Amino acid sequence: MLSEKIDLIKKDIHIHEQKLNSNPLETGCLIVKEANTWVNEAKNRPIPNMLFSELWYENEVCILFSDTNLGKSILAVQIADSLSKGKKIYGFKLEGSARNVLYLDFELSDKQFENRYSDNFTNHYQFNKNFLRAELNTDSGLPKEYKNFEEYLCNTLPDSISKHKASILIVDNLTYLSGENEKAKDALVLMKTLKQISRIHRVSILVLAHTPKRDETKPITKNDLAGSKMLMNFCDSCFTIGKSSQDTSLRYIKQIKQRNTEHIYDSENILLCSITKETNFLRFCFEEFDSEKNHLQTTNNKSSDEINDQIRVLVAEGLTNEKIGSRLGYSESGIRSRRKKLNL
Template identity: 70%
Template sequence: MIRDKVNLITKDIENNQKKFKNKGFEYGCLIIKEANTWVEEAKNRPIPNMLFSELWYENEVCILFSDTNLGKSILAVQIADSISKGRPIPGFKLESSPKKILYLDFELSDKQFENRCSEDYENHYQFNENFLRAELHTELELPKEFKNIEEYLCATLSNIIIETKASVVIVDNLTFLSSENEKAKDALVLMKTLKKISKTNNVSILVLAHTPKRDDSKPITKNDLAGSKMLMNFCDSCFAIGSSSQEASFRYIKQIKQRNTEHLYHSENVIVCSLDKKTNFLEFNFEGFDSEKAHLKTFRTSDLEERDEQMKFLISEGKNNVQIAEMLNVCEGTIRKRRKKLNI
């Protein structure tokens, strides 16, 4: 009897060793494999493509944050439009073919959305059929097993993704999904849910988030994101939008966290854009690269009238836009835009 038990245990150990040698094994909540096995299996999976330059890659959970009224939703819709058509935004990179987008819009009404995509509610911008937009069903009767609509959405999101066949999901915004996202516990639950959905459904997720009121004279850091510690731990990448002191319509984009690339768009190399609506689509237009310091509010750069006078003087001396920009410590796009606005 004892011998039989020993034989069974020995056989079980031998089977586990064979299993481990071939594919690894599951033990509790862990999947254990040799490091070489993980690498070999990873070789068979495609290399993640860029969805929005090096700021967001396929199958990542990415966070985009900024202060209010800086254009998070505008940029997110523009990114979604780009991915749905398989066309990169000028100045940015897109490596994937057209993908189906599910944009969860908890910010704008349909009329507000229409306004951003038209000229006075006429001459409407045409989106690709891959672009699906969703609003909250305000007349929904919440199932009894759920405490609130946020919990219901998190529980059903995987099924929604399967039903719509979306491979990219944009959540606008985090404040809706977790009204207390400053609290570590709420942030942790939310990010775990999104990470699980991303891995299980093989989807890329971009989550928009607000910052508490911040000082525009200081560089943007990960600490500016509400609930930053937990959110940063559970996202794969993160970038932020900052306001510019050089021009009211200017914004800069800064890379905060990355896993699939080196840190490219740091404080010495932020991406500068202008926020314009040239026809029927409000969008970010690439202007160039600059240091973050040049766009922070300071006593020297905040006096626009004084800078305009300096610019006019330098123009009278025959200086070109690039030379003037260097002398005034601003980007060339700022000079170009001010000259157009002042008609000089």
């Protein structure tokens, strides 16, 4: 009998020790565990997959920002299309299979969206059924229990995510959600809410945002994002789109912040792309890697006509696009784009 009681006591002690080791010591707002416990728990979770090369990983809240009319929405829809099909975009990496994507579109009307993804309203592009697009229901007013639209939306999102089993959420754009997002208070509340949604529902979130008017002679930095300090603190990763001075159809993608990888796509290794629409899908087309300085405005930029005249002369001499670009300080794709417009 005594030995049985001792065994029971030992068993109770063992169970108690297991609970102490497995349950975190909660101290106010902190969750405290041994470092090894954190590592062991993390080992049981899968390694995050790349969603859009090293620019955005699974379970991250990522920000894509740029000036207006540079193609944020075009690229975001292209990424959504890629993820919904499990098919990578040429020039970019994608890991994992197809996913359910919920795209909140506060920019385009359905007719504008149709035009962008059709050939003059005919021959429409066929999206995958995993791609779900949402617009604001303008017929529904703001319920009395909510102070503003952001609060209403943030409370609605979890139900929409669960109902449609979405693992990807794209918000287009932050400016619409928070007209005063340059104020630290508003940015903090919004980003904390998105982080909470991402963590609880295991959702990867891409948020589109804008830049105030910036000096296009200087490289893009995190300071160019409106409300940059608070937004940068509460996002996991961030990348941007810049405008090329070489040609109006060229854009470059630059990495601004990352946590899951090294800083790969910096000023010396930007992703240069052209915006094209060959049939019924407006998209970014990867051209090459380049240096950001080659695409910034300069104080002594020649006029477009002067550059075109020089290109005509050099083409007549039989020089390749690469050699012409080297002479004029342009990328090969920049020369190719200009030659195409000049029918050379």
